[in-house]
Every structure is written in C-alpha cells, then in structure tokens.
Amino acid sequence: YSVAFQIGRMADSFEDDEADDNDEGPAIRRSSLSDALKNGTAESHEAAENVHFVKIYYGKIDRDLYQEMVSGLYHTYVCLESLLNSLGPKHFPTLHFAKELSRTEALKEDMEYWHGTGWETDPKCRNPSPAVKDYIDRMEEVSRMDPLLLLSHAYTRYLGDLSGGKVLSRIARRALDLTGYDGLQFYNFESIPSAVAFKKKYRIALDELALKPDQMGKLVAEANVAFALNMRVFEELDVRGKVPGARLRPVREALSYYDRIIDQ
Ligand code: HEM
Numbered sequence: 001y002s003v004a005f006q007i008g009r010m011a012d013s014f015e016d017d018e019a020d021d022n023d024e025g026p027a028i029r030r031s032s033l034s035d036a037l038k039n040g041t042a043e044s045h046e047a048a049e050n051v052h053f054v055k056i057y058y059g060k061i062d063r064d065l066y067q068e069m070v071s072g073l074y075h076t077y078v079c080l081e082s083l084l085n086s087l088g089p090k091h092f093p094t095l096h097f098a099k100e101l102s103r104t105e106a107l108k109e110d111m112e113y114w115h116g117t118g119w120e121t122d123p124k125c126r127n128p129s130p131a132v133k134d135y136i137d138r139m140e141e142v143s144r145m146d147p148l149l150l151l152s153h154a155y156t157r158y159l160g161d162l163s164g165g166k167v168l169s170r171i172a173r174r175a176l177d178l179t180g181y182d183g184l185q186f187y188n189f190e191s192i193p194s195a196v197a198f199k200k201k202y203r204i205a206l207d208e209l210a211l212k213p214d215q216m217g218k219l220v221a222e223a224n225v226a227f228a229l230n231m232r233v234f235e236e237l238d239v240r241g242k243v244p245g246a247r248l249r250p251v252r253e254a255l256s257y258y259d260r261i262i263d264q
Contacts, residue, residue, distance in 0.1 A: 129236055
C-alpha cells in the first residue's frame with residue numbers, strides 16, 4: 001500500500017497549523033520541531049491511549065499476550081534500528097543516539113526470557129504479525145522515499161518509551177510477577193541515567209535541525225502515521241485477547257482518522 005497521498009495532505013495541514021499558532025503565540029513556535037511533534041500528535045496520543053490493550057495495559061495482561069507484544073517490539077526495533085544505523089549518521093547525525101537508545105540487544109534478552117533458548121528458529125518468533133509487518137513495511141518505505149522521515153518513527157517510539165517506561169515496567173513487574181528487569185530489559189535504558197534530562201537533550205537536537213520549509217509538516221504527519229501503526233499493533237493484540245468488539249482496522253481506515261481531523 002502507499003499512503004503518500006494522505007501524508008501529503010497531512011503535511012500541508014500541519015504547515016497551516018503552524019501558521020495559525022503563530023498568529024496567536026510567540027514567533028518561536030514556528031521553528032520548534034519538538035513542539036510541533038508534541039502538539040501535532042496530541043490527538044493521536046490520546047487515541048492510542050484509548051485502545052483497550054493500552055488502557056488496561058499490563059494491569060490485567062496475560063503472559064501469552066505479553067509474549068506476543070515482546071515479539072512485536074523485537075521485530076519493530078530490529079527494523080527501526082537497522083534503518084537508523086544505516087541512515088541516521090548521514091541524514092540526521094545529531095539525532096542518532098544509537099548507544100543510548102538501541103533496544104535490539106535488550107529485546108533479544110527479553111525474547112530469550114519469554115520464548116526460551118532457540119527462539120530465533122522458532123516459527124512463532126521468526127515472522128512479524130500482520131500489523132507489525134505493516135509497520136515495518138512503512139518504515140522501510142519512508143527510508144526509501146525520504147530518510148529524514150525515519151526520525152518521526154524514532155521520536156514516536158523512543159520518546160514514548162522514555163516517558164512511560166518506568167511506570168509501565170513497574171506495572172508489568174507486578175502483574176506478571178517478575179524480578180528486577182528479568183523479561184523487562186526493554187525498559188532498562190542503562191546508558192540513560194535520567195530520562196527527563198535525555199528527553200530535554202533530544203528536544204533541543206530536534207529544534208536545532210536545519211529543515212527545509214515543508215519538512216516540519218512532513219515530519220509531524222509521519223509521526224501521526226507511526227502512532228496509527230502502533231495503534232494497529234495494539235488492536236491486533238486486542239483481537240488475539242478476544243476483547244469484545246476488537247477489530248484490526250485496515251491501514252487506510254486507521255489513517256483516514258487523520259483525514260477527518262484535517263477536514264475539520
Ligand atoms: C509522552 C503517557 C501511550 C508516545 C508521554 C507522557 C506521558 C505519556 C505522561 C509525558 C508527556 C510529557 O513529558 O510532557 C502515556 C500513557 C499511555 C501512553 C498513560 C498509555 C496508557 C503511548 C503510546 C505511544 C506514546 C501508545 C506511541 C507508540 C509518546 C510520545 C511522547 C509521550 C512520543 C513524547 C511526547 C513529547 O514530549 O513530544 N506519554 N502514553 N505514548 N508518549 Fe505516551
């Protein structure tokens with residue numbers, strides 16, 4: 001599938017939002033990519049929080065679903081980080097924090113914890129689920145189309161992980177009766193002593209990026225695509241968990257939500 005058309009429309013609309021904001025607020029907002037990303041994905045963030053799986057999060061989660069979530073994260077970060085490692089240094093070197101952020105090794109440990117040794121050859125673990133596959137395909141597509149947009153995917157995952165990680169790992173530890181970071185290495189950012197300080201540094205680096213006029217809108221639009229694709233991963237877990245009324249929406253439908261926002 002290609003969502004280039006929607007992305008174009010979303011990008012245009014976010015450019016307009018920036019201009020509107022500027023009429024009311026201080027001029028500095030125009031150039032703040034970190035503000036544009038935060039404000040421009042606020043509705044998506046709220047929608048993502050309201051998918052059943054996310055809402056109850058680990059409070060009632062069972063081990064099978066948690067294992068599936070870890071598999072999904074593993075495939076997602078293997079793809080994201082191999083793309084970031086090959087494109088980041090050239091296209092956005094000041095935002096390439098591989099040492100601090102990389103989750104692939106942590107997720108390998110979690111995969112072994114949850115799926116046992118030999119997980120790498122287990123057919124259950126080898127292939128991503130359909131919603132994760134769509135997410136991966138999109139990251140690969142933007143990497144070919146416009147590598148800078150990979151940054152939107154990095155932002156959506158890493159800043160989210162750093163924001164909610166501590167709380168979520170505590171909830172998961174209790175709900176799943178785990179010890180320390182066993183099975184939860186994903187949440188253990190060993191090279192980031194203070195998530196708050198790191199997020200501040202990341203936001204400053206976002207704001208210091210030299211962008212062409214249309215790039216800020218495109219980055220915000222792509223972050224919304226990243227949110228939608230994350231929502232579908234949770235929807236898929238809801239379907240597997242037999243949540244009444246759960247449904248994995250087709251990609252186009254998940255993105256058409258943003259069309260409605262733009263049409264307002
Ligand atoms: C930031 C809560 C789900 C992505 C945050 C922050 C909180 C939060 C409290 C910090 C805001 C700040 O620093 O000012 C939650 C809760 C969730 C949830 C309670 C679910 C129950 C998600 C999901 C994603 C996500 C599913 C995407 C996959 C982000 C991002 C930020 C963030 C990218 C950084 C925003 C920014 O400062 O630019 N979240 N979140 N969150 N969250 Fe979530």
